[in-house]
Amino acid sequence: MQREQLSIPKTLLYLVFALVFYALQASLFGTWSIRGYHLDLLPALVTAAALLDGPMEGVVVGVTVGLLYDVGFIGVDGLYPLFFLLFGLIAGAMSRLTLSGSYVSMLIMTAVEMVVLGLVRYFAYLLPQTGASFGLVLRQIVGGTLLTCVFCFVVYLPMRRISRRFADR
Template identity: 35%
Template sequence: MNQKLSAGLRTALCILLLALAYVLQTSLGLRISLFGMHIDLLPLVVAAAGIVMGPGAGLACGLAAGVLYDVSGAGIEGMYPFYYMICGIVCGLFRGRFNGREIRGTMLCSVCIITVLAVLRYLFYFQFGSTGILPFVRDMVLQALLAVVFSPLVLVIVRRISGRKKPKAAVLPPDA
C-alpha cells in the first residue's frame, strides 16, 4: 500500500475489509468453522483497526461492524453499532500501551470484545430462555481461542492497509 493514503481512505479500506469478512463468514457456501464454532472475523478487524490506526478508525470500523450485524437481524437494533463503536474506541485508546507488541494487543482486545459480547448475550438470553452455563462457557472459550489464532492474520492485513510495517520493539535504556 502507498504510505501517502489519507487517514479517511485507510479507514474506508478497513471498512471494505469488514464488508468482505462479513460476506465471507455469512455466505452459505463459505461457512468457515473450526471445532464446530463459526469464525467471527468482524471483532478481530475492529480490534486491529483500533490498535493499528487509533480510536478514530476504531470508531468508524466499530460502527460499520455493528451496522453489518444489525443488517443481519442478529439482535437488538442499535446495540451492536453502539457496542462495537465503544470497543473500537477503547482499542484505539490502548494503542500506546502495546508499542512494539501490537500482536498481543490485538489478541487481547479481540478476546475481550468477544468475551464481553458473549456474556452480554448470555445474560440477555438467560432471562428469556433456559441455556446451560457449560455450553455457554465452552462456546465462549472456543471463540476466544479462534480469535487468538486468527488475530495475527487480521493484524497483518490491517497493517498493510494502514501502510505501516511491523513496529520495532521499544528500546529500553541501559541500567545506570
C-alpha cells in the same frame, strides 16, 4: 492537545475490508464448524483498526461492524453498534496509553473483546429469550475466542499493511 486527523482513503479501505469479511463471515465462515466452534473474525477488525490507528478509526470500523452484525445476526437491535463503538474507542485510547499495535496486543484485546461480546450476547439476548445454560454458553465463548485468536493473523496482516501504507503520507 493536538487533534487527530482521520485519513479518509485509509478508512474507506478499512470499511471495504470489513464488508468483504462480512460477506465471507455470512457465507463461508458461517457454515464452517471446527469441533463445534464457529470462526468469527469481525470483532478482530475493530481491534486491529483501533490498535493500529487509534480511537477514531476504531470507532468508525466499530460502528460499521456493529451495523453489519445487526443486519446479519440475531440479537438486540442497536446493541452491536454501541458495543463495537465503545470497544473501538476504548481499545484505541489504550493503544495510545499502554498497548502498542503489535500482534500480541491484538490477540489480547481480541480475546477480551470476544469474551465480553459473548457475555453481552448471553445476558442481553440468550438468557432472557431462551434461558440458555451459562456453562454451555461459556464453553462456546471460550472455544470461539480461541479459534478467533488462532486466525487473527488473517485480519491483522492486511490491516497492518493498509495502516503502514498510509502512515507515510
